[in-house]
Amino acid sequence: MPTMTAAQRRASEKAEYDAFLAGCPSRQLLDRISDKWVTLVLAALESGPQRYSQLARTIAGVSQKMLTQTLRTLERDGLVTRTVMATVPVTVTYELTELGRSLQAVITRLKSWAESHMEQVLAARSSYDAP
Amino acid sequence: MPTMTAAQRRASEKAEYDAFLAGCPSRQLLDRISDKWVTLVLAALESGPQRYSQLARTIAGVSQKMLTQTLRTLERDGLVTRTVMATVPVTVTYELTELGRSLQAVITRLKSWAESHMEQVLAARSSYDAP
DNA sequence: CGGAATCCTGCCTGATACTG
DNA sequence: CAGTATCAGGCAGGATTCCG
Numbered sequence: 001m002p003t004m005t006a007a008q009r010r011a012s013e014k015a016e017y018d019a020f021l022a023g024c025p026s027r028q029l030l031d032r033i034s035d036k037w038v039t040l041v042l043a044a045l046e047s048g049p050q051r052y053s054q055l056a057r058t059i060a061g062v063s064q065k066m067l068t069q070t071l072r073t074l075e076r077d078g079l080v081t082r083t084v085m086a087t088v089p090v091t092v093t094y095e096l097t098e099l100g101r102s103l104q105a106v107i108t109r110l111k112s113w114a115e116s117h118m119e120q121v122l123a124a125r126s127s128y129d130a131p
Numbered sequence: 132m133p134t135m136t137a138a139q140r141r142a143s144e145k146a147e148y149d150a151f152l153a154g155c156p157s158r159q160l161l162d163r164i165s166d167k168w169v170t171l172v173l174a175a176l177e178s179g180p181q182r183y184s185q186l187a188r189t190i191a192g193v194s195q196k197m198l199t200q201t202l203r204t205l206e207r208d209g210l211v212t213r214t215v216m217a218t219v220p221v222t223v224t225y226e227l228t229e230l231g232r233s234l235q236a237v238i239t240r241l242k243s244w245a246e247s248h249m250e251q252v253l254a255a256r257s258s259y260d261a262p
Numbered sequence: 263c264g265g266a267a268t269c270c271t272g273c274c275t276g277a278t279a280c281t282g
Numbered sequence: 283c284a285g286t287a288t289c290a291g292g293c294a295g296g297a298t299t300c301c302g
Binding site (some may be wrong): 056 | 283284285286
């Protein structure tokens with residue numbers, strides 16, 4: 001993977017195991033959960049199990065590709081469960097696991113912060129753009 | 132902006148003002164702070180004001196471009212302050228604003244979650260990959 | 263030292279078609 | 283319904299170079 005080469009080289013130059021910020025697994029996990037689609041999916045699953053089409057409708061602007069991809073990685077990481085009902089047509093529901101709910105609690109705070117500080121940020125942008 | 136067209140169209144199809152998940156400013160803000168570089172920069176600034184080169188060293192794997200770009204947007208959004216000291220050579224320090232610290236408190240929880248649940252996620256991946 | 267400018271690659275998006 | 287597959291296009295992001 002050529003995209004990681006330089007990053008790993010820079011990491012190696014540090015020549016120390018930095019549990020805070022390095023190429024260690026916790027850093028990779030932090031990178032993964034610091035993703036807008038992950039955040040939105042977890043936030044959308046707050047109100048209980050949801051079907052695929054419900055999620056697609058709730059998260060305005062997500063493409064099928066990214067929604068599926070995000071749900072797959074979340075499932076792989078043990079944050080959501082995927083349940084297939086053998087109805088006609090098939091019904092698929094996604095639900096947070098206990099692990100997922102523990103992360104979702106943090107995500108909720110992030111969402112709350114965004115909503116409650118939105119105006120302050122917009123004000124800061126105005127004064128920055130037109131001083 | 133052609134990239135927003137389809138997203139906005141899907142959002143419009145909902146025909147309702149969804150403060151939770153839509154094309155409203157809070158959603159855009161949530162998208163922005165759900166970024167790995169934003170998360171890492173805010174986490175790195177936890178220990179007080181830092182110089183540009185310090186940040187680059189702390190956040191292993193970040194490119195100058197992304198570090199500069201992230202710091203600029205954070206400054207524009209009123210989350211960090213940029214201070215230029217007229218030394219030779221020039222010294223630039225970045226520091227969290229009060230607004231930035233309020234977000235950083237949430238980011239810290241996210242980082243803590245990643246560190247404390249890393250093993251559970253790795254275990255989930257193992258059982259998913261090789262069942 | 264702290265960037266800005268440039269070029270370039272790869273992923274994401276958007277659109278469309280097809281399946282079980 | 284819930285995807286998978288494919289392809290064009292654009293933009294995020296990496297590598298490199300140069301400057302005050």
